[in-house]
Amino acid sequence: MKQKLTLLCAALTIGSGLAYAATNQTVTFTVTVPSVLELTTTSNSVGVNPPASAYNGSDAITTEALAAHQLAVRSNRAWIVSAKSNSASFAFTPANAGDTRTKPSTDLSVRKASGTYQGLTTTDFTLSTGTAGGVTHSGNTFAIDYKIATDITLDPPGSYSLDVVYTLTAP
Amino acid sequence: MKLSILRQIISWSALAACAAVLVSSVNAQTTQTVTVTSTVPAVLSLGIDTNAVSIPFLAGDYSPSTGIATKVVAGANTLAVTSNKSWTVSLKANTAAFSFVPSAGDPDPAKPAGNFSYKVSTAGAYTAITTSNVAVKTGNKGGTATTGNTFVMDYQLTSNLSQDPPGTYTLAIVYTLTAP
Numbered sequence: 001m002k003q004k005l006t007l008l009c010a011a012l013t014i015g016s017g018l019a020y021a022a023t024n025q026t027v028t029f030t031v032t033v034p035s036v037l038e039l040t041t042t043s044n045s046v047g048v049n050p051p052a053s054a055y056n057g058s059d060a061i062t063t064e065a066l067a068a069h070q071l072a073v074r075s076n077r078a079w080i081v082s083a084k085s086n087s088a089s090f091a092f093t094p095a096n097a098g099d100t101r102t103k104p105s106t107d108l109s110v111r112k113a114s115g116t117y118q119g120l121t122t123t124d125f126t127l128s129t130g131t132a133g134g135v136t137h138s139g140n141t142f143a144i145d146y147k148i149a150t151d152i153t154l155d156p157p158g159s160y161s162l163d164v165v166y167t168l169t170a171p
Numbered sequence: 172m173k174l175s176i177l178r179q180i181i182s183w184s185a186l187a188a189c190a191a192v193l194v195s196s197v198n199a200q201t202t203q204t205v206t207v208t209s210t211v212p213a214v215l216s217l218g219i220d221t222n223a224v225s226i227p228f229l230a231g232d233y234s235p236s237t238g239i240a241t242k243v244v245a246g247a248n249t250l251a252v253t254s255n256k257s258w259t260v261s262l263k264a265n266t267a268a269f270s271f272v273p274s275a276g277d278p279d280p281a282k283p284a285g286n287f288s289y290k291v292s293t294a295g296a297y298t299a300i301t302t303s304n305v306a307v308k309t310g311n312k313g314g315t316a317t318t319g320n321t322f323v324m325d326y327q328l329t330s331n332l333s334q335d336p337p338g339t340y341t342l343a344i345v346y347t348l349t350a351p
Contacts (some may be wrong), residue, residue, distance in 0.1 A: 039201050041203040044204060045206045045207075045208065059316065087333050090209075103255065138183075164205045165202060166204075
């Protein structure tokens with residue numbers, strides 16, 4: 001019985017000795033920075049409403065909505081914002097029952113403010129590019145201009161709507 | 172003791188990783204849809220070059236035998252339509268008779284509006300005016316430069332010495348543009 005107790009104490013002493021034996025430890029700290037890729041807009045709706053008097057000089061006119069809203073990018077990679085129309089033609093709600101019109105999406109043009117207008121199709125085109133940074137980073141927040149073409153020989157009175165899809169990618 | 176610290180570090184690392192995943196989800200939106208709506212108004216405009224036309228009769232205009240005179244003013248008015256629907260221009264007299272301001276104290280002869288006739292310049296015959304609207308011209312949607320949207324009116328007025336005492340006769344005629 002006494003011998004067994006002695007052996008047990010020895011074993012406990014050896015065990016404690018192993019736990020405190022090292023004088024340094026290495027801890028590996030890993031941090032994962034996520035892919036930050038965010039596109040925001042100041043508005044999801046834009047109205048472009050030419051007055052009747054705008055047609056006094058011509059049947060076909062264009063009407064602009066300058067700086068209609070802003071897009072802001074936050075990304076930790078270089079980025080591209082593309083634009084396209086969600087459909088090939090405008091949705092039309094006639095002012096007079098029975099009127100119909102398939103107004104092509106290309107009648108609506110869009111540009112990064114002060115850039116060059118491009119007619120919208122259902123295929124993406126590059127609207128703007130930029131470098132990594134937040135929304136205050138130079139070039140990462142920009143205004144959008146719209147221009148719509150209407151023609152009183154083609155467009156009966158009513159409301160025309162088109163969804164424009166902006167897509168942010170970091171290739 | 173050191174194992175405990177290591178466990179804490181591992182725990183905080185896991186928490187940080189979770190937070191990072193959460194932030195990544197918040198920032199995941201990479202598309203925005205903007206609905207552009209344009210309202211094209213009902214464009215319906217009728218323009219005219221002048222709102223006053225004078226048709227003076229001279230003594231020599233009257234037939235010595237019948238006492239009747241007929242005067243024509245070709246191209247008296249030019250009207251111009253702007254519309255984004257097919258349109259109709261109608262014409263009527265505002266009253267059944269001319270108003271009269273005598274120059275020699277004569278009573279009002281109630282000269283009938285029908286003494287005044289009109290036609291589109293390119294048309295053939297004159298039509299006597301009444302107080303009911305009559306379609307004068309129809310056309311297609313478009314501006315004033317669209318073929319047929321600008322047109323000229325000719326007027327004709329008859330006078331009879333036996334019925335019209337000297338004076339000034341005035342009749343308002345009303346053009347109305349509609350897009351039915």
